[in-house]
Amino acid sequence: MRKLHMTIIALLIFGLSWTGIIQPVHAESGTGAVETKKTIVLGTSADFPPYEFHKMINGEDQILGFDIQIAKQIAADMGAELKIEDMSFDSLLPALTSGRVDFLISGMNPTPERRKSIDFSDVYYRANQSIMVRKEDKDKYNTMDTLKGAKIGVQKSSLQEEIGQKIEGAKLTSLDKVSDILMQLQTKRVDAAIIEGPVAKANLTEAFAITDAVPEVEDYGYAIGVKKNNPELLNSINNTLARLTKEGKVEQFVNEASAMVNGKQASKDTFSFFWDYKEYYIAGIKYTLLLSALGVLFGFIIGLFISLLRMNKLAVLRWIGVAYIEILRGTPMLVQLLIIHYGFALTFGIEFTALESGIITLSINSSAYLAEVFRAGIQGVDKGQSEAARSLGMTSSQAFRYIILPQAIKNVLPAIGNEFITIIKESSIVSFIGVADLMFQAQVVRGISFAGLNPLLVAAVIYFIMTFGLSKLLGVLERKLRTSDIH
Amino acid sequence: MISIKNLHKSYGKLEILKGIDAEIKKGEVVVVIGPSGSGKSTFLRCLNLLEQPTAGEIRFEGELITDPKHNLNATRVKMGMVFQQFNLFPHKTVLQNITLAPLKVKGLSSDKAESIAMELLRTVGLEDKKDAYPSQLSGGQKQRIAIARALAMEPHVMLFDEPTSALDPEMVGEVLDVMKRLAEKGMTMVIVTHEMGFAREVGDRILFMDQGKIIEQGTPEVVLGTPTHPRTQDFLSKVL
Numbered sequence: 001m002r003k004l005h006m007t008i009i010a011l012l013i014f015g016l017s018w019t020g021i022i023q024p025v026h027a028e029s030g031t032g033a034v035e036t037k038k039t040i041v042l043g044t045s046a047d048f049p050p051y052e053f054h055k056m057i058n059g060e061d062q063i064l065g066f067d068i069q070i071a072k073q074i075a076a077d078m079g080a081e082l083k084i085e086d087m088s089f090d091s092l093l094p095a096l097t098s099g100r101v102d103f104l105i106s107g108m109n110p111t112p113e114r115r116k117s118i119d120f121s122d123v124y125y126r127a128n129q130s131i132m133v134r135k136e137d138k139d140k141y142n143t144m145d146t147l148k149g150a151k152i153g154v155q156k157s158s159l160q161e162e163i164g165q166k167i168e169g170a171k172l173t174s175l176d177k178v179s180d181i182l183m184q185l186q187t188k189r190v191d192a193a194i195i196e197g198p199v200a201k202a203n204l205t206e207a208f209a210i211t212d213a214v215p216e217v218e219d220y221g222y223a224i225g226v227k228k229n230n231p232e233l234l235n236s237i238n239n240t241l242a243r244l245t246k247e248g249k250v251e252q253f254v255n256e257a258s259a260m261v262n263g264k265q266a267s268k269d270t271f272s273f274f275w276d277y278k279e280y281y282i283a284g285i286k287y288t289l290l291l292s293a294l295g296v297l298f299g300f301i302i303g304l305f306i307s308l309l310r311m312n313k314l315a316v317l318r319w320i321g322v323a324y325i326e327i328l329r330g331t332p333m334l335v336q337l338l339i340i341h342y343g344f345a346l347t348f349g350i351e352f353t354a355l356e357s358g359i360i361t362l363s364i365n366s367s368a369y370l371a372e373v374f375r376a377g378i379q380g381v382d383k384g385q386s387e388a389a390r391s392l393g394m395t396s397s398q399a400f401r402y403i404i405l406p407q408a409i410k411n412v413l414p415a416i417g418n419e420f421i422t423i424i425k426e427s428s429i430v431s432f433i434g435v436a437d438l439m440f441q442a443q444v445v446r447g448i449s450f451a452g453l454n455p456l457l458v459a460a461v462i463y464f465i466m467t468f469g470l471s472k473l474l475g476v477l478e479r480k481l482r483t484s485d486i487h
Numbered sequence: 488m489i490s491i492k493n494l495h496k497s498y499g500k501l502e503i504l505k506g507i508d509a510e511i512k513k514g515e516v517v518v519v520i521g522p523s524g525s526g527k528s529t530f531l532r533c534l535n536l537l538e539q540p541t542a543g544e545i546r547f548e549g550e551l552i553t554d555p556k557h558n559l560n561a562t563r564v565k566m567g568m569v570f571q572q573f574n575l576f577p578h579k580t581v582l583q584n585i586t587l588a589p590l591k592v593k594g595l596s597s598d599k600a601e602s603i604a605m606e607l608l609r610t611v612g613l614e615d616k617k618d619a620y621p622s623q624l625s626g627g628q629k630q631r632i633a634i635a636r637a638l639a640m641e642p643h644v645m646l647f648d649e650p651t652s653a654l655d656p657e658m659v660g661e662v663l664d665v666m667k668r669l670a671e672k673g674m675t676m677v678i679v680t681h682e683m684g685f686a687r688e689v690g691d692r693i694l695f696m697d698q699g700k701i702i703e704q705g706t707p708e709v710v711l712g713t714p715t716h717p718r719t720q721d722f723l724s725k726v727l
Contacts, residue, residue, distance in 0.1 A: 387537055388574035388633075391589035392640055393564035402587060406578050481578075 024283075038080040042071045043101030045089040050202045050257035051107040053448060054086075056279040064260055067105040068251035070124060072243065076104075077240045088434055093117060096227055103237065104225035109159075111220060119228050121237045125220035127251055129163060131202040131213040132193045134185060138209040141192050143416075147213065153181035153190040154226075163215045177443065178203060184453035198254055202261040204212040261448065274458045277445045284441030285462060287355070291427040291437060295362030296420050302363060303370030310375055321371070328368035333429055337361040341433045358430030358437075366423050373415045377408030411480045417474040421467045438462060488513045488644060488675055494543035496529055503529045505699035507543070511644070516676045518686040518707075521696035522722055527679045531648050534677065535566045548643070554599075564592060567637030571649040573629040575621040575636070581608070582617040585636045593640070600639075607635040611665050627658030631665055631725060636689065645669065647678040683727055687711055695719045 044067060046052040052065035063084050075082035085101050092108070095101045096118055110120035121149035133141050141147055148167035155158040156174040164172045173190050175181050178199060184190045186207055195203070200210055224241070226233050244250050276282060310321030328336065344350040352360065381404050389399035409416070431440035442459035449455060489511040496504040503526045507588050511517055513592040519527045532538040534545065536552065537557055545553045552562050576584050584602040589595045595603075599710040610615040621629055637645060641705055647666065651659045663685050670676055680686060686693060686707060695703040695718075703716045711727075714720050 148555075382574070384570060384572050384574035385576065388568075388570060388576070390560075391535055391537065391563055391566070391568035392637070393560045393592045394588060395560055398591055402591060403576055407576075410578065429681075 007120055009473065021057040038078070039083050040075050040078060040080040040103070041083045041085055041101045042068075042075075043085050043087060043092050043104045043152070044068070044071075044106040045092060046084075046086045047089075047444070047447060048107050048199075049261045049448060050198050050254065052105075053261065055260070055442060055448065061214055061279070061283075064257065065251070066125075066257040067107065069253040070241075070250070070259065071103075071105050072238045072481055073244060073249070074224075074237055075152035077243075078236055083280070092225070096225055099227070102226070103233065107222055107286060108225060109220040110223040110225075114225070117228070118225045121224040121226070121234060122241055124241045124245070125224050126219055126221040129160065129217055130195055130196040131198050131211045131215065132182075132185065132195050132203070132208055133191065133211055134188075135209045137191065138211055142212045144213050144215060147192060148335060150191040151189070153193040154180065154186045155195075160196065163194050163217055168405065177447065179443075179446040179452055184206070184381070186452060198258055199267045202258045209367050270454055270457050270461070273449075273451065273454045274461075277455070277458075279439065280441040280445050281462060283407075283460060284436060284459075285437060285466075287437040287440075288424065288427055288463075288466070289357075291358055291362060291430060291435070292420075292424045294359045295366055295423045298359070298363035299366030299370055299385070299419075299423065300416075302367035306367055306371035307374035307378065310344065310371060311378065320434065325368045325371055328365055329372075331363065333365050336365060337429060337433060353412060354430070354433045354435045357433060358427070358435045362427055365426075366419055369419050369422075370416065373412050373419065374408065376415070377412035378404060380411050381407045409421060411483065413478050417471060417478075420470060423469065424467050425463060488515075489550060489677075490546045491534075492544040492546075494530070494533060494545065495541045496526075496533060496538060497541045502704055504533070504540075507699075507701055509694065509701060509704075511675065511677060513643075513675055516670045516674075516691045517655045517694060518680065518690035519677065519679045519694045519703075520681070520686060520722075521697060522684070525696040526699040527696045531646050531679050534646055534681065535563050537568075542594055546720070559593070560577065564640050565643045567640060567642035567645045569630070569633050569637055569647045569650045570643065571652050573621070573626070573633045573653070575629055575633055577621050579659055580618050580620055581613070581624070581632050584621070584632060585639045588636070589639050592714055603639055604635070607638050608632075610638075610668075611635050612661075625658060626654045630654065630658075630662045634662075634665055634669075644675040647676065647680070649679050649681070651682060653681065656664050679720060681726065683723075695722070697722070 018423070022422070038219045041361050044063070046050045046054055047066070048065075050065055051067045055062055055064050071084075072082055085095065087095060089106060092106055093114065096104055104118075108114070110123070114120070118305050131141060131144075131147070144167070147167050147170060149171075150167075151171045151173065152164050152167065153173045153175065154164045156176055161172065161174055164170055173181075173184055178195060181190070181193045181195070182203060185193050192211075193202060194215060204210065224237050226237065244428060246251075282347065306324055308321075309317045310325065312318050312321070318359075337357065340361050341352060341354065344352065375428070385403050385407065386396075386399050389403040390396070394402070427437060428439035429436055431443065434440070436444075438459055442455045443456040445458075446452065489509075491507055491509045491511075493508040494504055495502070506666060508518075519530065529538055533540050536545075542621060543553070544551060547566070549563055550562070552559065556595045564607060576587070582601065582604055585607060586597070586600040589600040589603060590597060603665065605614060605617070607616055611634060613628060613631055613635075616624060616628065616632070621632070624632065634645075634650075647705065650666070651662050656660065659682070661681065666676070666678070667685075667689050678686075678690070690707050692704060693707050694701050695710055695714070695716070697718050703710055703714060710711050713724065714723060
């Protein structure tokens, strides 16, 4: 038993250290300047091709895009080394005001709202808006008037959504991701999509066309954010922007970045598709396995503990156990995840990393289900077993450990296996808060490959291999434990 | 060795034991008989406190074991128990069934525990079954292993709770043989059984229980041969 303890502790340490090691996805890129002692840190949210996006180059994850090109120019002009911090778009402003990053370039509009907390440079790019349709409809929707009453796909809470709302009788479908909007378009659920010009160009495939219709819109344009009261940095940035505009470099960067996004055409069959993007999937599998393994491990330990509370002689402890189980089983896991990740930070100031929040949520959620499974198993062991153990002088905890628990677990092994398989699949929920698990990577691949379905099919196959493998493994374990039942 | 004073046991309003006084001496074989529902199993299970008495006192080797502060586990080591349903540990081999408590409770080395276990297996004639699992044994074999398991703790007294009631008739003999040899070696034993022949042959004293009380007691010749109480007579006329 002591050995088992050591193993568990070792696993915990291993798991926790691993979470520390593979936590951030930083991409660094130097300016190549010699003897630069100064470092300037860029904050960006690299999920917006062709502005900024991840791409695997020679097996290495890099952040590219024309915003990044501009950032490099700014750093070069200052004679500083550029360091890139990738984070969610919502975290950018706090990161800048708290000094974690020096400036922001992330396809950001200088809205009056944002101007209250940070300063903005001159506008460096003003994107036009495009109407994207299925190829055969190119002439059908050639003016804005033809879109009246049409079904239109737009990105949620975006400028494009505002445009769509002004079109008479248009039925809007608002979604999070451009790739989802394009799937809607391709499968004829919407007739047209309003998409920002460079993004539309980057997404243009055989199936689609950009019409001649031009949406009129008042746009803030894109600008670079810096901390308030830092005129030196602001001037330096504005000087660089002026130079780039004069040299026509911005247009050039846009075109180069769009080309880079399109550099890899999505393969048609699912397997070669997987092969093309295997680095992303492998990175995702690591997180999914880590999350599942730790979720299962902690879920198992906590679940056992809760089942003991649930069966305790003391009514108070029993009540706590029941409440824990009922609350966690009776609320959606997504809500639990958001409460732990955001609610704890807002209410108690406890800031878990996304990975920690994911592991905690999976652990406590599965512990509630496992607690009931354990209870069934423990209560299913014949009373005579504990009487025999106690009559030999064993303490109640010895009887539980050596006699009751092994039999209980053997009896409910199929149910435990069920729960493990559920955890592997449900771990995909952590992609909501930005853990780069398999599901998250599938979405990333959707974003960069502009394939709607294949990235998800690949993910589904990988999930299936993991769950099927696990259920086979549990089958072997079950057979091994059943040796004592052979007659 | 065991002295019982005014022992009561109730489940809610149902009173099973209604005041039992008894004395068990060292080296004595006491057989408890009586109709079903008379409380004989409950009485036996109260002796090592598998059932918590509602009232009354039990002293074992001078110690008041019904005292809530008493260390029960230490006492139970000295009181072996054999159950009607064997209660072998199905996930352990025969050898592990026997060595588990000596290893974990007494802290013996595994060499020592195994040599004790092998010795006992020879005594019950099952050394070739040491690596079998309980599900691979017959009822009679299971009960002999259960006896060996209890003896491995080197108890001062053995409690038998209807050890042959769950057995096929042809297997009763092999278990009773083991018990008889144990008695001959001078083990103190308290046996609840329906085997009247065995009671007569091996018992030093018979306790006849009915409706939660000891109605009559004495040597087998007296209680089984010339019972004085009408209920004893009635019971014996049905079973003999």
